[in-house]
Amino acid sequence: MSPKPDASADLDPRVRRTRLLILEAFHALLEEKGFKALSVQDLAARSGINRATFYAHFADKYALLDHAVRTAFGAEIVKRGLDTHTDGPENVRSLILIVCEFLLALERRCAGPHPEFDALVEGALRQEIHALLMGWLAVRRPSAELPATVATWAIYGLATHYSHLKRRPALETFVAEAYPLVAAGLLPAR
Amino acid sequence: MSPKPDASADLDPRVRRTRLLILEAFHALLEEKGFKALSVQDLAARSGINRATFYAHFADKYALLDHAVRTAFGAEIVKRGLDTHTDGPENVRSLILIVCEFLLALERRCAGPHPEFDALVEGALRQEIHALLMGWLAVRRPSAELPATVATWAIYGLATHYSHLKRRPALETFVAEAYPLVAAGLLPAR
DNA sequence: GCTCCCCTGTTGCTTAACCAACACCGGTGC
DNA sequence: GCACCGGTGTTGGTTAAGCAACAGGGGAGC
Structure with a gap:
């Protein structure tokens, strides 16, 4: 199914x-x-x-990295029981939270600046986020491309920002603050 | 080699x-x-x-048990750095100790009376002990079969006894007590 | 007696993993 | 320049693991 x-x-x-x-x-x-x-x-x-x-x-270690990122991210998605077919504020909030935690964990484990590594991770992760959002929006909107793209970049940007902060606020408060900014262009006003 | x-x-x-x-x-x-x-x-x-x-x-699960016992026992042997080619009191003491610990661990993990299981373990273990002793004795004695056999049964018997005791003394004291009984017929008086 | 069920070993054929060898590239040393 | 070294992808032939199907044993229930 x-x-x-x-x-x-x-x-x-x-x-x-x-x-x-x-x-x-x-x-x-x-x-x-x-x-x-x-x-x-x-x-x-x-x-x-x-x-x-x-x-x-x-194909090479780059393809492996891509696969590893997507797999790990996908595992987080199902672990959190994130519904992949219907949208809704709770799903969006969870998504922001997951991306933040994901990047944070990566930061901790593979510290240091690795531009090419970061770029590869970013690419894979953004595609996954985008696909997820498209799945949510496609139900109601005929053309969801633009709002999905905006929200994707917004979420990824926020998560990177968060993971690079020197003094990080609690994740929940950060998500609460970030959510309306993302949701603005994403979910129809209700 | x-x-x-x-x-x-x-x-x-x-x-x-x-x-x-x-x-x-x-x-x-x-x-x-x-x-x-x-x-x-x-x-x-x-x-x-x-x-x-x-x-x-x-061939079947019985063969697997046999293999597992020999493998685990062999691993203990090398872990303890037991020299498999030359005899000597220290080697014999270590062997007794290893067999005791092995049976004790088995007792703890697979508790309860399982006659067929125990018989299979005993068979495999005795063969391993016998082979080890033969390796030690063969160097000096032309025909080591009998002393090796006696010592094998003695060691296995002592270890079973120890592992079945209700109140077990410290392993080292037990080994110290047991050693001369085993060594008597095994090592030439020196 | 009977059937049902679960497990056992065994089989021929298919598919994936192994391996050694290859040509190739980018850097290092000299 | 050249030779060396270590890593990369790729190849064809070999070997082990997968799979579905089989006949058969033995116990439980009836």
Whole structure:
């Protein structure tokens, strides 16, 4: 029924295993040496997977990063029970909160300025947010492209801002403050 | 050089993975439902491997238990840095201690009387102990069979006794007491 | 007796992972 | 310049894991 019915469910067990092992190795190496220094060879060695097998699953480490970000973000979405089909203020608030926490956690784990790394994460994450918003809006609006785009950038921008603050306010108060700014152009006045 | 140079080292990574997954599932299920109640299907489901693949590695769950016991025991041996080629009082003392701890841990984890389970464990463990002792004695004695056998049974018996005691003395004092009884027929007087 | 159910081993065929080897690129040293 | 080194993608042939289907055993219920 749903478009992505947990794609990893009816997959060949070998494929599931392999992807999982690669992802685990990726997370470990990301903390140890950072994205730039980490090589496909490292990933293969750490995960116990053949290098050729890696390439059967991902084009390169950049594609892996993309996949990892989307997967992790998607997992947060379902963990929070965020409804992916209907909009509503609560969904939007949750989304802002999730993005903030996501970037914050990333900040903590992979500290330091890594422009290319950040850019890749941003790209993947924005696409995911955008797709989510489009799913919400498409129900009622014939053309949701523009409001979705604006809200996407707004949310991502706010989250980056929050995660870079020296003295961060409590996340809930930040979200409460941010929500109306995002919702303004997103949800029809009610 | 050594007879078993860590056999899992130069093995096909797929085989290593599969065996590891089966062993992990086995340990988990052993605690959850016990050896008798656990089926090959359970093992396959829990470990994520195909049932047919299980049979490619082990004849049945009994063979798996045998393998698991030997593997775990062997791991203890190397962890304690027990020299497998030369004898000596310190080695013998360590061996007694290891067997006691091994049975004790098993007792704690898989409590309750399981005659067939216990018999299988005993068989595997005794063979391992015997092989170890033979390795030590063969260096000096042309025919070490009998003293090795006596010592094997003695050690196993002492360890079972210890693990079944209601009020157990400290392991070190027990070993100190047991050692001379075992060593009597094993090491040449010096 | 009977059927039903669950588990056991085993089979042939398919698919994914392994492996060694290759050509290639970018940097380093000299 | 050139040689070296370490990493990258890619290849074809080999091997292990997956899968569905089978016959058969043994116990529970009736």
